[in-house]
Amino acid sequence: MTKEQQRIYDKVRRSTPEYKAKRRDYDSTPEQRAKQKAYRAVPKHRAKQKAYSATPEQRAKQKVYLKNYYAMPGQRAKQKVYKKNYCRTSRGRAIQAAFMAKHTAIRFGAPGHFTGPQLLTLFSNYGNRCLRCRRKRSLTPDHVIPFSKGGTNYISNIQPLCFPCNMKKGRRTTDYR
Numbered sequence: 001m002t003k004e005q006q007r008i009y010d011k012v013r014r015s016t017p018e019y020k021a022k023r024r025d026y027d028s029t030p031e032q033r034a035k036q037k038a039y040r041a042v043p044k045h046r047a048k049q050k051a052y053s054a055t056p057e058q059r060a061k062q063k064v065y066l067k068n069y070y071a072m073p074g075q076r077a078k079q080k081v082y083k084k085n086y087c088r089t090s091r092g093r094a095i096q097a098a099f100m101a102k103h104t105a106i107r108f109g110a111p112g113h114f115t116g117p118q119l120l121t122l123f124s125n126y127g128n129r130c131l132r133c134r135r136k137r138s139l140t141p142d143h144v145i146p147f148s149k150g151g152t153n154y155i156s157n158i159q160p161l162c163f164p165c166n167m168k169k170g171r172r173t174t175d176y177r
């Protein structure tokens with residue numbers, strides 16, 4: 001068998017559903033997962049994978065794949081449950097809060113941007129307590145200087161307040177830090 005024949009043979013063999021299923025099982029073993037994680041931890045490898053998925057062909061493939069995936073029976077309902085549960089985790093809530101702040105900032109033309117994980121770090125730096133009532137409640141990002149008074153959406157303008165305290169502070173500039 002020539003090298004080219006071998007290549008074609010391998011390609012056909014790997015495209016069978018049985019092979020794919022086997023491969024999937026193998027890839028989901030704890031050892032394989034750990035190996036993959038170690039591989040991705042190398043910045044060079046991660047950059048390579050990122051560059052690969054950013055190619056137009058891969059993006060088009062991914063789009064088709066996702067479309068088919070979400071069209072599978074029961075997926076929509078599953079996603080709904082997943083999203084609901086995710087929004088209940090502190091990480092999910094933080095990401096959502098960052099997303100909302102980003103869009104409010106755009107509306108006000110305020111510069112700056114912070115991420116969900118950045119927000120979680122900020123919360124934990126203050127012991128996950130509201131800075132106004134000092135209670136350990138579910139926290140929201142409060143803009144020390146509100147957008148309406150020219151405040152930015154940088155993390156440096158954010159303080160953790162619980163929802164009731166955030167409402168009570170309103171559009172005043174009160175630094176509880």
Ligand SMILES: [Zn+2]
Pocket residue numbers: 130131132133134135161162163164165166
């Ligand atoms: Zn509070």
